[in-house]
Amino acid sequence: MxxxxxxxxxxxxxxxxxxxxxxxxxxxxxxxxxxxxxxxxxxxxxxxxxxxxxxxxxxxxxxxxxxxxxxxxxxxxxxxxxxxxxxxxxxxNIKKKEDIKIFNPPLINIFENSKIKKYIAKGIESLPFFCKIYPMGGVGDRLNHIDEKTKKPLPVASFNFLGKTLLQHLMEELKANENLFFKIYNKKINIPVIIMTSEDKNNHSNIISILEDNKWFQKGKDNFFIFKQFLSPVIDENGNWVLEDKLKLLLKPSGHGVIWKLMKDNKVFDWLYKKKVQKGIVRQINNPIAGFDYSLLAFMGYGVLEDKKFGVASCSRKMQSQEGVNVLKKEGKKYFLSNIEYTDFERCNIPIKGKKFLKFPSNTNILFVDLKEIERVVDKSPFPGMVLNMKNKAFEGNKKIKAGRLELMMQNISEGIYSEDKKKLNTFLTYNKREKTISCIKRKYDEKKYLETPLSCFYDFQKNYFDLLKNYSKIKISKIKKFEDFIKKDLCFFCYLSPSIGPLFEDIAKKIRRGEIRYGSEMQIEIAEIEIKNIYLDGSMLILKGDQPGVKRALLKNVKIINKGIDKSKKNSYITNKIHRKESFKIVLKGNSCFEAKDVTFVNDYNIIVEDGIFLKAYEKDKKVFFEKKFLF
Structure with a gap:
C-alpha cells in the first residue's frame, strides 16, 4: 500500500x-x-x-x-x-529478497582456548568497571504466566523457575560475581543495574514490586536506574492503524533496540560515568543459563583485554529456535557485525529447513558494550535494525488479518561500528557450548515445540549440574538421559546450587568433591560457604538459608545421607521447585551460623535448624547421631 x-x-x-x-x-x-x-x-x-x-x-x-x-x-x-x-x-512494501553480502563472522572459541584462564581473570578484575543492562519489557502471554486474581499476564521477570523469579536468578548471579571479586581482592563492589521496563500490562509496576519485596536485593535503590520502554501503535496489512476500542489504539512494545536511545535520552550514560563505569553486559531476563561457569566472565575478559567496543556471546543455533543469527556484512567498503532476525531469513537467503544446526552462530542478545562507543553510535544512528513485526492480528469486518508494529533490534547497534579491514574489527563474537550460553524461557511446553520452554531450560540446568558434579567434582552419578527420555521417566537426579557457591565450576569443585549420588536423589544448596567431601547421597539433601543476613557455613565430610527422598507418587513441579518428599535431610541456617558433620550416617528424616550465632556439630556414637551446640561468639 x-x-x-x-x-x-x-x-x-x-x-x-x-x-x-x-x-x-x-x-x-x-x-x-x-x-x-x-x-x-x-x-x-x-x-x-x-x-x-x-x-x-x-x-x-x-x-x-x-x-x-x-x-x-x-x-x-x-x-x-x-x-x-x-x-x-x-x-x-519490500517484496524482493535482499541482495546483501554476508559472511560467517570471525569467532573466538572460548571452550577450547589456551587463554581461557587469562580471559576469566581479566573478567573478574574488570568487574568494578562494568554495569549490567537488563531489558525486561516482556510479559508472559505465551508462557501462560497469568495473575490468578486479575487474569492478566505478568512480566516474564516474575516467572517462577526453580522456586525463584527469573529476576532473582539474575540478581543472585550478579551478587555471586561481586562476592567472587571480594574473595580475590578483599574489596567490596556494587555493580550498577540498568533495567528497561515497559508500560505493557503493568510490566513496570510489577517489576518495581519484585525489587521492593526483595529490598532491592541488598544493593540499594540508588544503584538501580530504571526507565520505561514506550509502546508503539500497531498497523494492519492494509496500512490502517488498529483500534482496540473507541479512541483506544492497539499498542505493543517497541523492541529492545530502543534501549540505546532511551539510555541517552534518560541520561543513563552520564549516571554511569559518574560511577566510573566504562563497560556493560546486556542480558535478557528469559535466559537464566548464561551465567553458568566461566561463560560471561571470559566473555567480559576477552573484550577488555583486546580493547573491543562491542561483542556477542554466541553459540550454535538450532533450526527450530526463534533466534536470529550473527553475520559479518559488507556494505560498500565497510565490514560490520550484524544480526538477522529469524523472520527475515527467507528475504536474506538464509536456509530455514534441513540440518539440526544453522551454519551461522546464534544471536543470543548477550552483549558486551563499550559505553562511550555506544553513545557515539546512538548520536549518528539512533534507530538500529528497524523491522516490521507482523505477528499481531486485527479484524477487517469479520476477517482476521495480519498486523504489526515497527521494532528496533538491540544488537544491530553494532552496524555503526565498522572497519574497512575485516581482520581489524572493533567487534567480536565468542563461541561456546550452547548449553552454557542460551536456554530461553519464552513459551509453555508443547510436545511438538519443546525448545524455549521452561522444561527445556530446566533440562539444560540439570545437564550443566551433571557436567559439574561428574567432570569437575568427580562424583559418581547416573548419566543424564536424552530430553525425550528425561520428560517421560523419573529424574535421574535433581540439583540446584546457588551461584554464590561459584560461579566457576573449578571453584565449586573445590567445595564439593568426590562421593556418590544415587539414582533419583536430590541435592539443593543455597549457601555460599559450603564444603562437602566424599558424600554418599541416596535421597534428598537440602542445605537452605534463613531470611536473616549473615555468613552461613556448612561442612560435611565422609557423610552418608539415606532417606526416602522425593515422593514420586505425588504430582511434583520440578520447574517451580514445588516438590513433595517422603523424607529428607534438611538444614536451615539462620543469620551467622555453622553446621558440621564428619563421619556421620544420617538415615531417615532430619529437619535441622541452626539459629543465629550457633555452631552445631553432629557426630556419631554407637550408630546413633548426636548434636553438640556451641555459641560462635
Whole structure:
C-alpha cells in the first residue's frame, strides 16, 4: 500500500465536518494538536476520530495522546509519528529478497582456548568497571504466566523457575560475581543495574514490586536506574492503524533496540560515568543459563583485554529456535557485525529447513558494550535494525488479518561500528557450548515445540549440574538421559546450587568433591560457604538459608545421607521447585551460623535448624547421631 498525505485544505475540511474534535482541539496543547493533525494527515482521521463528541471523548483522546507523544518524541529525527508510519509502510512494501553480502563472522572459541584462564581473570578484575543492562519489557502471554486474581499476564521477570523469579536468578548471579571479586581482592563492589521496563500490562509496576519485596536485593535503590520502554501503535496489512476500542489504539512494545536511545535520552550514560563505569553486559531476563561457569566472565575478559567496543556471546543455533543469527556484512567498503532476525531469513537467503544446526552462530542478545562507543553510535544512528513485526492480528469486518508494529533490534547497534579491514574489527563474537550460553524461557511446553520452554531450560540446568558434579567434582552419578527420555521417566537426579557457591565450576569443585549420588536423589544448596567431601547421597539433601543476613557455613565430610527422598507418587513441579518428599535431610541456617558433620550416617528424616550465632556439630556414637551446640561468639 502506498501512503498518501492529505493536503492542508483536506485536513481543514475534515475538521469542519468533525465538530466534536474541533472543540476538543481548543483544549489541547500545541504538541497534542500536532499529533491530531499528523493522524489526519496520514489518512487515519476518519478511522480514529469517528463519532467524537466533547462529552465522552476528551479523556480518551488525552490518554491516546499521552502514548503517542512518546512515540513522536522518540522518532522526531525521522518526522515523529508520520515518519514512524512511513517507515513501517516502506518496510512492509519490500517484496524482493535482499541482495546483501554476508559472511560467517570471525569467532573466538572460548571452550577450547589456551587463554581461557587469562580471559576469566581479566573478567573478574574488570568487574568494578562494568554495569549490567537488563531489558525486561516482556510479559508472559505465551508462557501462560497469568495473575490468578486479575487474569492478566505478568512480566516474564516474575516467572517462577526453580522456586525463584527469573529476576532473582539474575540478581543472585550478579551478587555471586561481586562476592567472587571480594574473595580475590578483599574489596567490596556494587555493580550498577540498568533495567528497561515497559508500560505493557503493568510490566513496570510489577517489576518495581519484585525489587521492593526483595529490598532491592541488598544493593540499594540508588544503584538501580530504571526507565520505561514506550509502546508503539500497531498497523494492519492494509496500512490502517488498529483500534482496540473507541479512541483506544492497539499498542505493543517497541523492541529492545530502543534501549540505546532511551539510555541517552534518560541520561543513563552520564549516571554511569559518574560511577566510573566504562563497560556493560546486556542480558535478557528469559535466559537464566548464561551465567553458568566461566561463560560471561571470559566473555567480559576477552573484550577488555583486546580493547573491543562491542561483542556477542554466541553459540550454535538450532533450526527450530526463534533466534536470529550473527553475520559479518559488507556494505560498500565497510565490514560490520550484524544480526538477522529469524523472520527475515527467507528475504536474506538464509536456509530455514534441513540440518539440526544453522551454519551461522546464534544471536543470543548477550552483549558486551563499550559505553562511550555506544553513545557515539546512538548520536549518528539512533534507530538500529528497524523491522516490521507482523505477528499481531486485527479484524477487517469479520476477517482476521495480519498486523504489526515497527521494532528496533538491540544488537544491530553494532552496524555503526565498522572497519574497512575485516581482520581489524572493533567487534567480536565468542563461541561456546550452547548449553552454557542460551536456554530461553519464552513459551509453555508443547510436545511438538519443546525448545524455549521452561522444561527445556530446566533440562539444560540439570545437564550443566551433571557436567559439574561428574567432570569437575568427580562424583559418581547416573548419566543424564536424552530430553525425550528425561520428560517421560523419573529424574535421574535433581540439583540446584546457588551461584554464590561459584560461579566457576573449578571453584565449586573445590567445595564439593568426590562421593556418590544415587539414582533419583536430590541435592539443593543455597549457601555460599559450603564444603562437602566424599558424600554418599541416596535421597534428598537440602542445605537452605534463613531470611536473616549473615555468613552461613556448612561442612560435611565422609557423610552418608539415606532417606526416602522425593515422593514420586505425588504430582511434583520440578520447574517451580514445588516438590513433595517422603523424607529428607534438611538444614536451615539462620543469620551467622555453622553446621558440621564428619563421619556421620544420617538415615531417615532430619529437619535441622541452626539459629543465629550457633555452631552445631553432629557426630556419631554407637550408630546413633548426636548434636553438640556451641555459641560462635
Amino acid at each position: 502506498r501512503m498518501q498525505f492529505l493536503k492542508e485544505k483536506e485536513i481543514e475540511n475534515f475538521l469542519k465536518k468533525n465538530k466534536g474534535l474541533s472543540k476538543i482541539l481548543k483544549k489541547l496543547s500545541l504538541e497534542e494538536k500536532k499529533i491530531i493533525f499528523s493522524l489526519i494527515k496520514i489518512g487515519q482521521g476518519e478511522r480514529i476520530f469517528k463519532k467524537v463528541n466533547i462529552n465522552d471523548s476528551f479523556v480518551l483522546i488525552k490518554k491516546m495522546l499521552t502514548d503517542l507523544l512518546k512515540v513522536d518524541l522518540f522518532y522526531k529525527d525521522i518526522g515523529g509519528i508520520v515518519g514512524y508510519y512511513k517507515k513501517a509502510l516502506d518496510i512492509k
